[in-house]
Amino acid sequence: MQFDSKKATVSTIKHYHITNGYNFNVVESKPHLYVARCIHYNNGCEWRLRASYSKIRHHWEIKSIDGTHTCFSTLISQDHCNLDSTQIASIVFHLVCTNPSIRIKSLVADIKTRYGYTVTYRRAWIAKEKAFAMEYGDWDQSYNEVPIWLLAAQQTNPETIFQLFGPPVNVDAEDGSSTYIMERYFWAFGPCIEGFKYCKHVVQVDETFLTGRYHATLLTVIAQDGNRNIFPLTFAIVEGEIKEALIWFFQLLREHVTPHPNLCLITDRGKGILSALRSEEVDWESDNLHSVYYIHHLGSNFNNCTPHTFSIQKMCTPHTLSI
Numbered sequence: 001m002q003f004d005s006k007k008a009t010v011s012t013i014k015h016y017h018i019t020n021g022y023n024f025n026v027v028e029s030k031p032h033l034y035v036a037r038c039i040h041y042n043n044g045c046e047w048r049l050r051a052s053y054s055k056i057r058h059h060w061e062i063k064s065i066d067g068t069h070t071c072f073s074t075l076i077s078q079d080h081c082n083l084d085s086t087q088i089a090s091i092v093f094h095l096v097c098t099n100p101s102i103r104i105k106s107l108v109a110d111i112k113t114r115y116g117y118t119v120t121y122r123r124a125w126i127a128k129e130k131a132f133a134m135e136y137g138d139w140d141q142s143y144n145e146v147p148i149w150l151l152a153a154q155q156t157n158p159e160t161i162f163q164l165f166g167p168p169v170n171v172d173a174e175d176g177s178s179t180y181i182m183e184r185y186f187w188a189f190g191p192c193i194e195g196f197k198y199c200k201h202v203v204q205v206d207e208t209f210l211t212g213r214y215h216a217t218l219l220t221v222i223a224q225d226g227n228r229n230i231f232p233l234t235f236a237i238v239e240g241e242i243k244e245a246l247i248w249f250f251q252l253l254r255e256h257v258t259p260h261p262n263l264c265l266i267t268d269r270g271k272g273i274l275s276a277l278r279s280e281e282v283d284w285e286s287d288n289l290h291s292v293y294y295i296h297h298l299g300s301n302f303n304n305c306t307p308h309t310f311s312i313q314k315m316c317t318p319h320t321l322s323i
Helices: 006-020 085-098 106-114 122-137 140-144 146-156 190-198 244-257 273-278 295-304
Strands: 023-032 033-038 048-054 059-066 160-165 183-186 202-209 217-224 230-238 264-267 290-293
Touching: 006 033, 006 048, 006 059, 006 085, 033 140, 085 106, 085 122, 085 146, 106 122, 140 146, 146 160, 160 244, 183 190, 183 244, 190 230, 217 244, 230 244, 244 273, 264 273
Parallel strands: 202 264, 264 290
Antiparallel strands: 023 033, 033 048, 048 059, 160 183, 183 230, 202 217, 217 230
16 A cells, blocks of 8 residues: 555554554654554564555555454444544544534544544544644744745735834754744734725724733724724734833834824723823824723723722713714
């Protein structure tokens, strides 16, 4: 049998054993060689397999299989030692790609239906992460490709603005290469910047916490056109809702996207945002600019406070807004 890669070779061997209820151990695994034998090899079962890469034919081959499995089938077992997270990832790959939000319990149930084995929740979770990496690349790879992606976006969308903050550093690289550690990045597409000229001079800033492997804060700025449609303006990812990062963000927003006078900004009245807007570096209100707050957040804060700790006067603003 011939295969395009070592990964495909090993996956096929695992699939055979999982389907037929046998188990094997890896005796030797090298870039161009793979040797496996039955877990009962020293107890009477003679099964042994050898696969390697053919430099002549440029593909992997199963060179030999010695003996046959004479051990008893282990289908009655609840788990299988060869049904690891990598193998599960290849099995559920299409399920995860079709429905990225699929629940882990659904993946466990799918494996149970197909093979009769019940894998642990953690193993299925790791398998889902590996399936994501197979389709979209891993976390480190994705982050390292962000500068390339932004540069491509700038080249294909004239006047697109992006800024990265964070110098390249060496992280245990044997070849001396650098890994780019990004602390913040800001981008605004050229058509969006141009389109804001025809929108109301009102922008909304909001943030949300990212919950992936790298925790950060996503900042978004949107506007509204004459037909009351949402119009995206700017995006940024920063290390958190801290004053220094927000000052950096608002400076770039004013410089590249919204340099217009008499602009109104809607925020959620977060402490970090208020502190950044009042800082000397931004000084929002001194430039004939105004700020108002989401009524949703005002109501939420009102409901969460007691009469002893809440002051209506502190929450109100002299400005009113009608969109």
